[in-house]
Amino acid sequence: MNLDQPRPMLADGAMGTLLYSTLGLTGQLCFEALNLTHPDAVAGIHTGYLEAGAQIIKTNSFGASRTRLAAHGQADQVQAINTAAARLARQAVQDSGRRTWVAGSIGPLGARLAPYGRLTPHRAEKEITEQVDALCAAGVDALLLETHLDLAELILGLRIARRLTQIPIFASLTFTRDDRTLTGDSPATAARELHAAGADVLGANCSEGPSQLLRILETMRRAAPAARLSVMPNAGWPERAAGRILYPATPEYFAGFAVAFAAGGASIIGGCCGTTPAHIAAMRQALESAPAPAPVATPSGADVAEPISLTATPSAFAARLARKEFVLAVEMDPPRSFSTQKLVAGGTLLAEAGADVLNVADSPMARMRMSPWAVCHVLQQQVGIDTVLHFPTRGRNLLRIQGDLLAAHALGIRNLFVVMGDPTVIGDYPQASAAYDVVPTGLLRIIKHGLNAGVDQAGAAIGDPTSFFAGAALNPFAEDTEREIGVLRRKLEAGADFLLTQPTFEPDRLRGFLDRYRRTYGPLPVPVLAGLLPLVSERHAAFLANEVPGVHIPDSVVRRLRGEAERVQAEGLRLAIDTAHELRGIVDGLYLMPPHGCYDLVAEIIESVKASAPTP
DSSP: OOTTSSSOEEBOOOSHHHHHHHHTOOTTSOSTTHHHHOHHHHHHHHHHHHHHTOSEEEOSOTTOSHHHHHTTTOGGGHHHHHHHHHHHHHHHHHHHTOOOEEEEEEOOOSSOBTTTSSBOHHHHHHHHHHHHHHHHHTTOSEEEEEEESOHHHHHHHHHHHHHHOOSOEEEEEOOOTTSOOTTOOOHHHHHHHHHHTTOSEEEEEESSOHHHHHHHHHHHHHHOTTSOEEEEEOSSSOEEETTEEEOOOOHHHHHHHHHHHHHTTEEEEOOOTTOOHHHHHHHHHHHHHSOOOOOOOOOOHHHHHOOOOGGGOOOHHHHHHHTTOOEEEEEEOOOSSSOOHHHHHHHHHHHHHTOOEEEEOSSGGGOOOOOHHHHHHHHHHHTOOEEEEEEEOTTOOHHHHHHHHHHHHHTTOOEEEEEOOOOGGGSSOTTSOOOOSOOHHHHHHIIIIIGGGTBOTTSOBOSSOOOOEEEEEEOTTOSOHHHHHHHHHHHHHHTOOEEEEEEOSOHHHHHHHHHHHHHHHOSOSSOEEEEEOOOOOHHHHHHHHHHSTTOOOOHHHHHTTOSOHHHHHHHHHHHHHHHHHHHTTTSSEEEEOOGGGOHHHHHHHHHHHHHTSOOO
């Protein structure tokens, strides 16, 4: 086999996630040590990929560097583990009788290189040399330096490996949602530098999924048109469900992208986390059924210099809405202290119940609480769920607004809900300044037409553009409907991507508002998530109706909330569930608001809505 054949070579998929699922292991165990303790399990996965049609099998040695193994007390097992990894893959190939390459997998060293870390180049060279020598001595056909986050470390490893062996070397990076490495390098820069450093094949793996890696493949091809390219995506963005990490992309979805990768000029196509032999088999069938890809035209100089579009990278929330899924968002209030244990527990409960995204309010009712972008970051990191940051203009001048937005973006927050904010006079600090420089419509323009275009309000370049998905408030229950439609039109012109409403107790009234807009201007061009708040008492309903602007609760609803507390709470939950089902045919999702932090009530609504969802 050679790398310049008309059709791309097909690599295998995930190893670690399959070991996790088949053996019931935990993420704290050393997957590479299973080469010694559970060789049959590792060999069985290799065999599954060979039967699926893989032409390149990766060894189970991704984390078998000295630093990574030391974290599991296995630092003295570098040679034994890497040797066993190569021999297991080689034996599986021999037993299959297929012509298949064995690629020695080498991941990041597990510590950052100086000057951004304490790993010196000398120590890094020793560790890379140790792993390369062991894999090559055991007879691998190629080396795969994969899932690297730091271009400098990957180039160092590539140069060391090239000095030690003449077998092909594949170099692959992983990218964040912004199409950048963790150290900030673009796909174009990476492609040029890896090609210059002598990679036989260069490319991207892991990352967010096939759609992102197709975009990165095209960018790399423009930047290094003479390079051979590889692409091995995850099976989509991982999601947590029932305490497990699941990957949503199906084999059929991967099959379609396999043809697109081939057309885009990839020499090697495969899978990463969450992919299985079924994904590889589907890709093989698609590639065999499709005509051989035509030679990819060499891009012009102008094409090579073309910058990638960061704003095209969707958040998980934005992607769900784009796929026309009925989205379930839940509001969470930041804690009053720095402790986040209860916050994470609540977020985990909601994620396991089926919530798609968590909305984090900013000082609700003007009460002092933790900054919401820190809460979003904690939830995204520890719960593994997408978030929407509520971003009020209240109390912020133009300088702070833009600085806070850049900070949020740096923390991985992409979804914003732009609001005026509760007035400080009703909160804990009535003397605090409520001054603001812009109204929500103006802030939407700053985000969508400024920061997302790579400039600040003054027109100065900020470097890379941000990729915010920004929403605004909609009050379909306003007494002056024409005025509210006018406000809505201005928000849409400013660039609003989605709309959230106040709690809905009259679905017909919401439907009437949307119908009125449709008759005048056509279908609403952005999705709407209707607010839904379970009522827990008559007093609760009276407070909302009398003290929260934009909330209207009919007398018929209030009458259902009279009686003993336990019965009233159950009735409030039934009312919310009935309203949720009625809203499914009117709006694009629900924005659930737990009363007094009662996440269990909202979880029941989510489960009821999910259970009644039509089968795709």
